[in-house]
Amino acid sequence: MSKNVLIVSSINLDTCKQELSEGIYLEKLKEFSIKRSNEGGWHSHYKLHKIPSSIFNFLAEEILEISSHLLKEYLSNKNSPKLKMTQLWANINKKNDWNSPHNHISGKKNRSEWSGVYYLDCENTDKDNEKSIGGELIIFHSGPKGVVEKHFHTPKNGQLIIFRSNALHMVTPNNTNKDRISIAFNLYEEL
Numbered sequence: 001m002s003k004n005v006l007i008v009s010s011i012n013l014d015t016c017k018q019e020l021s022e023g024i025y026l027e028k029l030k031e032f033s034i035k036r037s038n039e040g041g042w043h044s045h046y047k048l049h050k051i052p053s054s055i056f057n058f059l060a061e062e063i064l065e066i067s068s069h070l071l072k073e074y075l076s077n078k079n080s081p082k083l084k085m086t087q088l089w090a091n092i093n094k095k096n097d098w099n100s101p102h103n104h105i106s107g108k109k110n111r112s113e114w115s116g117v118y119y120l121d122c123e124n125t126d127k128d129n130e131k132s133i134g135g136e137l138i139i140f141h142s143g144p145k146g147v148v149e150k151h152f153h154t155p156k157n158g159q160l161i162i163f164r165s166n167a168l169h170m171v172t173p174n175n176t177n178k179d180r181i182s183i184a185f186n187l188y189e190e191l
């Protein structure tokens, strides 16, 4: 299967939302931003899931379980794939921050690689604001006759998105004064 896919589910983590948010801002106080695709935004280190007994550790377990279930359905497998998480990181995009086009390919062979994002606080709460709030995920596909097609996804809090790690994607600028908080991850299934 070569097509980049987008799988959407949701995680009910309402009880942990506050703790996750506080954990992320605590990391932000401790660490300077890593620079990757983030244009202005803060990007944590990649090993949040390795912090013992942390809320990130808990989130990682939830993501693995849900992703395994989703991929079993998507791939029509008899068994759930055994997934490993290689990276988990947080992103805070303030006003005008965005992410330039990139993918999450690691270059490791014999792996089926998946990436994704959990939207912690990315939704529009300013319904009266006519201007787009931004912060949309755009995934690029190669369409017929060499034309690149775009798939737009508007984040909803609590959603979990999974896509192929080689999918080129970006995040449009945050047009609001509110921080856009997401947690991204990379997974693989050893083949």
Ligand SMILES: [Fe+2]
Residues within 6 Å of the ligand: 102, 103, 104, 169, 184
């Ligand atoms: Fe990304």
